[in-house]
Amino acid sequence: MDRIPILKMGPFLLVTIQVDMHDRLAMTLQDDLTSRIADTGARGVLIDISALEMVDSFIGRMIANIAGMARILDAHTVVTGMQPSVAITLVELGLSLPGVRTALNVERGMSLLQSFLDDSDPLVEEPSPVDEGAGAGPEE
Amino acid sequence: MESLLQRIVQTGAEVAIIDITGVPTVDTLVAQHLIKTVTAARLMGADCIISGIRPQIAATIVHLGVDLSNVDTKATLADAFRLALRRTGHSLGRTPTRSEG
Amino acid sequence: MRAPVPVLKSDELPIRSSSDVVVVRQLVRTRAIEAAFSLVDQTRIVTAASELARNTLEYGGGGRARIDVIREGVRTGLRITFEDKGPGIANLELALTDGYTTGRGLGLGLGGARRLMNDFQIESKPGEGTRVVVVRWH
Numbered sequence: 284m285d286r287i288p289i290l291k292m293g294p295f296l297l298v299t300i301q302v303d304m305h306d307r308l309a310m311t312l313q314d315d316l317t318s319r320i321a322d323t324g325a326r327g328v329l330i331d332i333s334a335l336e337m338v339d340s341f342i343g344r345m346i347a348n349i350a351g352m353a354r355i356l357d358a359h360t361v362v363t364g365m366q367p368s369v370a371i372t373l374v375e376l377g378l379s380l381p382g383v384r385t386a387l388n389v390e391r392g393m394s395l396l397q398s399f400l401d402d403s404d405p406l407v408e409e410p411s412p413v414d415e416g417a418g419a420g421p422e423e
Numbered sequence: 424m425e426s427l428l429q430r431i432v433q434t435g436a437e438v439a440i441i442d443i444t445g446v447p448t449v450d451t452l453v454a455q456h457l458i459k460t461v462t463a464a465r466l467m468g469a470d471c472i473i474s475g476i477r478p479q480i481a482a483t484i485v486h487l488g489v490d491l492s493n494v495d496t497k498a499t500l501a502d503a504f505r506l507a508l509r510r511t512g513h514s515l516g517r518t519p520t521r522s523e524g
Numbered sequence: 525m526r527a528p529v530p531v532l533k534s535d536e537l538p539i540r541s542s543s544d545v546v547v548v549r550q551l552v553r554t555r556a557i558e559a560a561f562s563l564v565d566q567t568r569i570v571t572a573a574s575e576l577a578r579n580t581l582e583y584g585g586g587g588r589a590r591i592d593v594i595r596e597g598v599r600t601g602l603r604i605t606f607e608d609k610g611p612g613i614a615n616l617e618l619a620l621t622d623g624y625t626t627g628r629g630l631g632l633g634l635g636g637a638r639r640l641m642n643d644f645q646i647e648s649k650p651g652e653g654t655r656v657v658v659v660r661w662h
Contacts, residue, residue: 303550305542305546336566336567337549377622377632
């Protein structure tokens with residue numbers, strides 16, 4: 284059965300969707316990605332949709348599902364390269380993508396995923412600008 | 424709307440400032456169009472700031488019951504620019520001139 | 525609907541599997557391009573067609589789509605008809621509400637298609653199947 288390839292890039296997984304997916308292929312991708320995140324302990328997933336000329340509610344749900352499952356597995360999801368006509372249609376369709384961050388391109392998306400990694404240390408609280416100096420901060 | 428979104432893709436702009444100083448009136452359709460543009464840009468991975476909102480327009484928007492709570496708005500283009508710089512991790516500083524040296 | 529409008533081109537496609545949904549999408553895209561719709565309009569039309577084709581498959585048990593390029597006066601339009609002989613929809617008003625779904629979907633299919641297209645018409649009776657006709661005009 285045809286599958287969409289998933290690349291591993293350090294702590295991240297990268298998927299580039301370049302075909303008009305039928306529903307079964309989308310479900311397979313969802314399952315494959317979730318398994319790969321679990322197997323590799325990946326901290327982020329980047330889904331590049333710059334080649335997609337249409338995103339309907341099924342694909343939108345697939346993306347939201349991936350983000351949801353990734354989050355449970357402690358990974359962030361970033362979707363990159365959404366085409367303007369796709370974005371406009373999604374807004375009119377009434378589809379939002381909860382839990383999904385977006386970036387203009389793969390490069391930005393990777394930076395974003397990296398910044399999540401850099402920021403993540405749940406035991407330490409970042410001081411807010413207001414009480415800078417008053418609270419405990421991360422050791423430099 | 425499409426041309427703004429296309430430009431965002433072409434230039435890789437992370438922030439787009441939509442200045443409506445020259446817009447005489449804003450009705451529900453215009454307001455909804457602005458919200459749609461901002462939402463679409465966000466879906467693509469860019470942020471929008473709407474600037475140039477005169478008090479009368481602000482009043483109209485409130486009166487129409489349009490919800491702009493999810494949209495960044497600034498009164499002046501300068502304020503919007505400053506916010507955009509902060510957003511992208513930049514800041515405006517002064518280089519001392521010779522007389523200040 | 526109205527009096528029959530001239531049909532410049534017509535295609536009929538079966539919807540019996542998820543790959544058929546892809547075929548419908550692709551032919552709709554082709555016809556939309558041929559009819560000189562803007563890129564955004566093409567995307568709207570293809571997205572609406574995808575939603576409705578999927579409904580025909582998932583809820584209608586399979587059916588068919590007819591894609592017509594039509595002309596009314598000076599304007600050209602793309603009309604797509606989705607038909608199935610499935611169980612039909614008991615409560616149309618409910619079915620058109622965003623978020624309502626009897627399946628695992630998002631419940632945006634019918635309402636979404638209506639928002640994306642200019643004309644939207646649906647006929648459905650329990651036990652008699654469902655027919656959805658949508659048109660996007662230039």
